[in-house]
Amino acid sequence: MYKDKLELKIAGVIGDPINHTRSPLIHQYWINKNQINCFYIPIRVRSFELEKKLFYIKELNFSGLNVTIPHKENILNFVDEIKDSAKVIGAANTIYFKNGKIIADNTDTYGFYQSLIKNFPNYNFKKEKVLVIGAGGASRAVTSVFLKQNIQEIRIINRNIDKAMKIKNDLSSKIKIYNWSEFPISLNEITTIVNTTSLGNLGSEHFNLSLKGVKKGGIAIDLIYNPLKTSFMKQAEKENMRAINGLDMLIYQAKSGFQNWFKNKPTYTNELRKIIEDSIKS
Numbered sequence: 001m002y003k004d005k006l007e008l009k010i011a012g013v014i015g016d017p018i019n020h021t022r023s024p025l026i027h028q029y030w031i032n033k034n035q036i037n038c039f040y041i042p043i044r045v046r047s048f049e050l051e052k053k054l055f056y057i058k059e060l061n062f063s064g065l066n067v068t069i070p071h072k073e074n075i076l077n078f079v080d081e082i083k084d085s086a087k088v089i090g091a092a093n094t095i096y097f098k099n100g101k102i103i104a105d106n107t108d109t110y111g112f113y114q115s116l117i118k119n120f121p122n123y124n125f126k127k128e129k130v131l132v133i134g135a136g137g138a139s140r141a142v143t144s145v146f147l148k149q150n151i152q153e154i155r156i157i158n159r160n161i162d163k164a165m166k167i168k169n170d171l172s173s174k175i176k177i178y179n180w181s182e183f184p185i186s187l188n189e190i191t192t193i194v195n196t197t198s199l200g201n202l203g204s205e206h207f208n209l210s211l212k213g214v215k216k217g218g219i220a221i222d223l224i225y226n227p228l229k230t231s232f233m234k235q236a237e238k239e240n241m242r243a244i245n246g247l248d249m250l251i252y253q254a255k256s257g258f259q260n261w262f263k264n265k266p267t268y269t270n271e272l273r274k275i276i277e278d279s280i281k282s
């Protein structure tokens with residue numbers, strides 16, 4: 001049944017709390033589909049024990065590891081190599097173990113790009129004027145994708161303006177920075193809005209800023225996927241925007257890690273998407 005019965009592999013995700021993570025659902029789905037003899041396990045790792053547990057995980061010969069809150073930034077202190085994508089974001093969501101080394105990567109840029117072109121295949125970066133809301137790690141991933149694709153215009157608005165200024169300094173002088181109080185900053189010029197804040201996430205405050213005045217038919221992308229219909233998407237749909245949640249980005253960011261760990265190309269399927277949706281609805 002399995003291709004290499006004798007070699008039992010292990011992979012997993014570390015974080016604290018760890019119960020909410022959808023990573024096991026996604027990876028176990030691909031492990032089964034591709035008949036890989038592997039267990040994917042969630043491991044609770046508290047902040048103070050990160051270095052020690054990472055060492056044990058490496059000793060146990062894990063194929064790979066996903067990293068979630070609160071370790072995404074701190075883990076960079078305990079790895080041997082940091083890929084450029086993780087350097088740009090200042091955080092890692094995926095770890096590879098190669099020749100005794102721990103390598104940190106961030107696959108959110110890949111995930112965001114793939115989700116965008118899957119949902120909007122004719123997206124023309126060179127013609128779009130984008131507003132990114134938020135200035136955390138996710139905002140850096142999204143912003144770096146737009147910059148790489150030569151977006152026509154990009155603005156960032158954040159509650160803490162210093163964090164937005166730092167992204168501009170680190171990534172590109174092309175980025176225009178706006179104060180939170182300036183919302184809705186001439187939205188009539190904007191053709192794409194991305195919400196990278198936690199506003200609207202399950203258990204967080206709702207996204208209740210009005211998007212009135214935005215171009216009709218524009219694109220609204222939330223990185224949040226729980227709930228499936230987010231408060232940001234609702235605001236966007238009121239203005240006749242085409243809105244998507246962060247579910248596809250979640251699947252695609254996982255795909256990149258899986259591919260690297262197992263040298264096996266997993267497939268995005270509607271069946272997988274439905275499995276995750278059902279886990280959120282229930």
Ligand code: ATR
Binds near residue numbers: 138
């Ligand atoms: P991630 O890694 O997912 O980007 P993060 O780095 O913690 O997470 O960033 C969270 C983002 O949500 C930030 O832009 C944060 O704004 P501040 O930088 O001003 O803190 C934003 N955010 C969180 N709660 C918010 C709120 N109540 N109102 C506005 N923005 C909020």
